Amino acid sequence: MKLGAKADVFIPDGSTVESALSRTTHLCICAHQDDMEIFAFHGIAECFNSTDRWFTGVVVTDGAGSARNGGYADYTDEMMQQIRMREQRKAAAIGEYSALIQLGHPSSTVKNNSSASVKSDLISILQACRPQILYLHNPADKHDTHVAVLSRCIEAVRSLPQASRPASVYGCEVWRGLDWLCDKDKSVLPLSGLENLAAALIGVFDSQISGGKRYDLATAGRRLSNATYLESHATDSITAATYTLDLTPLVKDDHMTLEDFTLGFIERFKADVTERILRFN
Numbered sequence: 001m002k003l004g005a006k007a008d009v010f011i012p013d014g015s016t017v018e019s020a021l022s023r024t025t026h027l028c029i030c031a032h033q034d035d036m037e038i039f040a041f042h043g044i045a046e047c048f049n050s051t052d053r054w055f056t057g058v059v060v061t062d063g064a065g066s067a068r069n070g071g072y073a074d075y076t077d078e079m080m081q082q083i084r085m086r087e088q089r090k091a092a093a094i095g096e097y098s099a100l101i102q103l104g105h106p107s108s109t110v111k112n113n114s115s116a117s118v119k120s121d122l123i124s125i126l127q128a129c130r131p132q133i134l135y136l137h138n139p140a141d142k143h144d145t146h147v148a149v150l151s152r153c154i155e156a157v158r159s160l161p162q163a164s165r166p167a168s169v170y171g172c173e174v175w176r177g178l179d180w181l182c183d184k185d186k187s188v189l190p191l192s193g194l195e196n197l198a199a200a201l202i203g204v205f206d207s208q209i210s211g212g213k214r215y216d217l218a219t220a221g222r223r224l225s226n227a228t229y230l231e232s233h234a235t236d237s238i239t240a241a242t243y244t245l246d247l248t249p250l251v252k253d254d255h256m257t258l259e260d261f262t263l264g265f266i267e268r269f270k271a272d273v274t275e276r277i278l279r280f281n
């Protein structure tokens with residue numbers, strides 16, 4: 001597998017890169033270090049302690065633009081990149097990932113849709129992993145780099161033959177939750193159990209948490225909130241959940257645009273709100 005010069009590959013159990021990628025069943029491709037622990041915990045948990053399911057994570061950017069504060073306030077971009085890579089490796093070891101690939105692309109390269117380097121790395125990884133399930137950012141996220149990474153991922157998946165594409169592709173929550181989706185449009189991934197593992201995975205990203213952002217509390221809070229506010233007339237059957245937008249139709253139909261696909265969810269949300277107001281008005 002040929003990747004860009006800055007790519008860092010870590011295999012926690014010491015297997016060869018080839019075998020670690022080929023055994024992958026669940027793949028996550030995200031923009032930044034800690035994004036996958038926030039949005040793809042469903043996949044990490046499904047593979048933890050399993051003998052036949054393996055989770056591989058890919059971080060596309062170099063983490064240079066991270067916010068910093070507290071003990072990290074004086075860190076240069078270079079030092080932040082190093083510490084964030086180390087933290088991501090720690091998470092991969094704790095979560096027993098099959099492989100962790102940190103591609104190290106500058107955010108500006110990811111956002112440039114005429115640059116082929118990100119897409120070609122992603123194609124190589126997808127071909128080597130052939131995952132059944134793929135976790136990505138969602139297209140209604142409010143972080144530019146997240147949406148840019150998602151676009152590069154959809155392009156990469158679409159360059160594969162249909163038979164090589166993942167069976168399920170989920171767009172998940174980080175910068176903007178998906179509570180606004182109509183219930184029938186929500187693909188809910190239950191996360192009950194393994195709260196200790198979830199806490200341990202987020203907890204290693206000290207440069208972010210001590211650095212001033214309580215992602216540990218906010219992520220657990222969102223999962224609890226998702227489980228509780230899913231159903232108003234039933235008691236909680238799950239204690240934590242991630243909401244996702246099912247992106248699978250986008251990789252089944254290459255003619256569907258990402259914007260038209262996403263606007264369909266917004267139109268249905270608009271119709272739902274309008275209809276309920278008019279019913280009681």
Ligand SMILES: [Zn+2]
Nearest residue numbers: 031032035174
């Ligand atoms: Zn991010």
